[in-house]
Structures are given as structure tokens and as C-alpha cells.
Amino acid sequence: xxxxxxxxxxxxxxxxxxxxxxxxxxxxxxxxxxxxxxxxxxxxxxxxxxxxxxxxxxxxxxxxxxxxxxxxxxxxxxxxxxxxxxxxxxxxxxxxxxxxxxxxxxxxxxxxxxxxxxxxxxxxxxxxxxxxxxxxxxxxxxxxxxxxxxxxxxxxxxxxxxxxxx
Numbered sequence: 001x002x003x004x005x006x007x008x009x010x011x012x013x014x015x016x017x018x019x020x021x022x023x024x025x026x027x028x029x030x031x032x033x034x035x036x037x038x039x040x041x042x043x044x045x046x047x048x049x050x051x052x053x054x055x056x057x058x059x060x061x062x063x064x065x066x067x068x069x070x071x072x073x074x075x076x077x078x079x080x081x082x083x084x085x086x087x088x089x090x091x092x093x094x095x096x097x098x099x100x101x102x103x104x105x106x107x108x109x110x111x112x113x114x115x116x117x118x119x120x121x122x123x124x125x126x127x128x129x130x131x132x133x134x135x136x137x138x139x140x141x142x143x144x145x146x147x148x149x150x151x152x153x154x155x156x157x158x159x160x161x162x163x164x165x166x
Contacts, residue, residue: 002036003035003036003039006036006039006040006043007039007043007058010043010047013047013052013053014043014046014047014052014053014054014055014056015053015054015055015056016043016055016056016057016058017055017056017057017058018058018059018060019057019058019059019060020059020060020061020062021059021060021061021062021063022061022062022063022064023062023063024060024062025062025067025124027067027122027124028103028125030102030103031067031103031104031105031122031125033099033103034099034100034102034103034105034120034122035067035069035103035120035122037096037099038069038096038099038100038107038118038120039058039069039071041092041095041096042056042058042071042073042096042118043056044092045073045092045116046073046074046116049076049116050073050074050075050076050116054073054074055073055074056071056072056073057070057071057072057073058070058071059071065123065124066105066121066122066123066124067120067121067122067124068119068120068121069118069119069120069121070117070118070119071117071118071119071120072112072115072116072117072118073115073116074114074115074116075111075114075115075116093109096109096118096120097109100120100121100122103122104122104123104125105120105121105122105123106120106121107119107120107121
């Protein structure tokens with residue numbers, strides 16, 4: 001996917017800031033496409049509903065058990081009655097939710113104070129090259145652990161398990 005190219009292409013119409021935390025992980029092709037299309041829809045919705053020059057913040061968090069993407073932009077000003085607004089639901093948000101679901105994750109979207117927020121979560125699959133998984137795989141299990149609970153804790157935290165003299 002080319003999210004950087006998408007952001008560059010929309011930057012003439014929107015003020016886009018992008019942040020990243022954690023170490024990026026290779027996602028499956030389906031997950032990559034879902035992320036690209038969801039980011040595309042977030043940017044398109046901000047332009048369509050709020051207008052040119054609006055600020056959109058994108059943050060990609062790779063530090064957990066999956067990718068969490070947050071998008072935030074301003075809310076559209078209300079024109080017309082609340083009832084008229086409610087009768088015009090688009091397909092954008094349901095489509096984003098469906099993409100997230102088909103890629104194995106979930107998506108929330110809606111107003112939050114003075115912002116419209118979208119949160120996407122896609123879990124890493126068993127084959128993804130995660131830094132935490134790689135470090136655990138390199139740490140051999142002790143021959144005979146003295147305390148099974150301590151070994152489980154060490155496995156879950158990635159701490160060394162053979163520190164018997166401490």
C-alpha cells in the first residue's frame with residue numbers, strides 16, 4: 001500500500017499530520033488494502049463533510065498486539081435540520097467497518113467532542129514478524145524451571161528466565 005502517496009496527494013486539500021509509534025509490522029495483503037482504503041475514506045470524508053483546509057490527524061500505533069490506527073478531524077457544521085441530517089446516512093462508515101471486519105479487526109467511528117474520530121484495530125497474524133515475538137523465539141526455555149509461574153511470567157514479558165542467583 002502507498003499511504004504516504006495517498007497523504008501527499010490529499011495534502012493540497014487537507015492539513016494532514018501523521019504520527020507513528022512502535023515498529024511497523026508487515027501486514028497481510030488484505031490487511032494492507034483495508035488500512036489503505038480506510039485511510040482513504042477518512043481523508044475523503046474530512047474533505048467532503050468539513051471542507052478544504054481542515055486538519056486531519058493520523059496516528060499508526062504498532063506497539064500492541066496489532067495495528068491501531070487513529071484518525072481525527074473536525075466536525076461538519078450543521079446545515080438544515082437534525083432530522084434531515086439523520087436521513088442521509090452514507091455508506092462510508094459501514095463500508096469501513098466491513099473492511100476492518102473482513103481483515104480480522106474492528107472499527108469505531110463517530111463524533112467525540114469537537115472531533116470526528118475513527119479507530120481501527122487489526123490484530124497481527126501468527127506469521128507477522130513482530131519484534132516481541134522474535135525476541136521470545138530467540139530465548140531458549142530453561143531445562144528444568146524451578147518455578148513454573150515465574151517461567152510463565154518471563155515468557156509473557158520477554159524477561160530472562162535463567163536468573164537463579166539474583
